[in-house]
Amino acid sequence: MFVRIGGVPHHVVAEGSGPVCVLSAGLALSWFDWDPVVPLLAPHRTVVRFDRPGHGLSGPARVPPSAAGEAHRVAAVLDALGADGPATVVGHSIAGFHAEAFARLHPARTAAVVLVDSSVEEHATTPAAPALRTALTRAAGGALGALGLPAALGPSARRAVVRLSRTGGGDPAPAGLVRRCYSTSRVLRGALLENTHYRAVAAELLALRAHRPLPPAAPVTVLAGTDGGRRWTARQRGLALELGARFREITPAGHLLMLDRPDAVARAILGDRG
Template identity: 80%
Template sequence: MTFVRIGGVPHHVVVEGDGPVCVLSAGLAMSWFDWDPVVPLLAPHRTVVRFDRPGHGLSGPAAVRPSAAGEAHRIAGLLDALSLQGPATVVGHSIAGFHAEAFARLHPDRTAAVVLVDTSIEEHARVPAAPALRTAAARALGSALSAVGAPAALGPLTRRATVRLSRTGGGDPAPAALVRRCYSTSRVMQGALLENTHYRAVAAELLALRERYALPDVPVTVLAATAGGRRWTARQRALALQLGARFAAVGPAGHLMMLDRPDAIARAVLEADPYGARAPQQAPPAQPVA
């Protein structure tokens, strides 16, 4: 466990294992420890990097509003700070699927493979108006909730309830002390509010990136949790077709697939890049679509 500074913000990072690099990024309001069941399956074969985005887990509060490009560059900055220069397999869960895809498009020479775990999908997202006002409103709401003690009173309970509803395999396995340490803070409540507020803006930005930058010629896998239902699975399958990706419906599994089916995620990572990361390519930072 360590902290690295990116963009002036201290980021909490955990690095385990040995071998080619694999970066795990969790969904909105989730923490590094939500990947705990996956890490032992990957660490014998990969250098596994887990980190908390600003306002999540143990990282410092967000200094700027989130964006798809910003999160892609954050992953690159994290790898730089850790002196991990080789191509990495990037695994994005839920909203972090936007970030993983953006990373591959903007940093193709640093991408070995992409695995999207029950990723967020917004086929027709548009940028909402007045982003600065939305940011201010999210911060004001977070400050008001913090002033009345909402994070301590409701944060851990909300976390536990959300995890329980997002699984097929039971409740929240995270240690109570860790949940209190993270989710009782105004910092994490503010971080969740900020990412939620700008969710559609990030989705719309990713759609624009798809128009401008091609995916690199690397394996891409889309994993869909069967608990989402037929329509959700169909949307995930359509995304895989659009991206030229391998598709797999994973069940029984809820949205928090890393807790219900860690084996499926580990298998997708190892099968996507079975011989380890490719040698670095001589390529520009991003390749526009022809």
């Protein structure tokens, strides 16, 4: 289904029954990257997946991303589905920023937070000239699209990145869906825009931590794949300490934990109860 948020059609998939959990994937990923996890959750949870603007099947982004904007986007998706009760919010990679921001800005709507090999920035500062950065990024995306690079290289680039981000195995996503999403300049432009504003979003989240506490009744879990190396694992552990979260080191697993270890991701979401 599609719901319109901020003038942009958002692709949303909801399935299962029970308390709501929202799954949000990392930079340039799509709703189907959660496919291995969903069958483990659907008997116990109403599982909501959505594509951010410029990702998956959603429309192109109209405005640059922000931590607050992405938190409110999650809330708007839940509103569109009539899900007004507390939800478990799950963020992978850059979407970990969004999940944490949601918990801080919508504490009454947060049942729990699960950060899946989340992005970590301990000392981010907002880069200068954000409007210029946005304009240059849009121009670059348009130029690359006009050259036909997404159609020529997009699906194979997606496959290569997924292979490199796992401990073993290739990309399990259906070939037709990969072509449908990654052959478009829309997805390229969406990924470039999120990457350009990555540090600004991280800096905004650090500011939120200073004056918007996490809801005390909502447990936080940080999952870290060991394939990122000792330094990455240490940073993930530091994030857990910062947030007062439960920390779990998952091995063997790469950055795409939901593909390498869907069982571990599902257990964290279910609170080891199902």
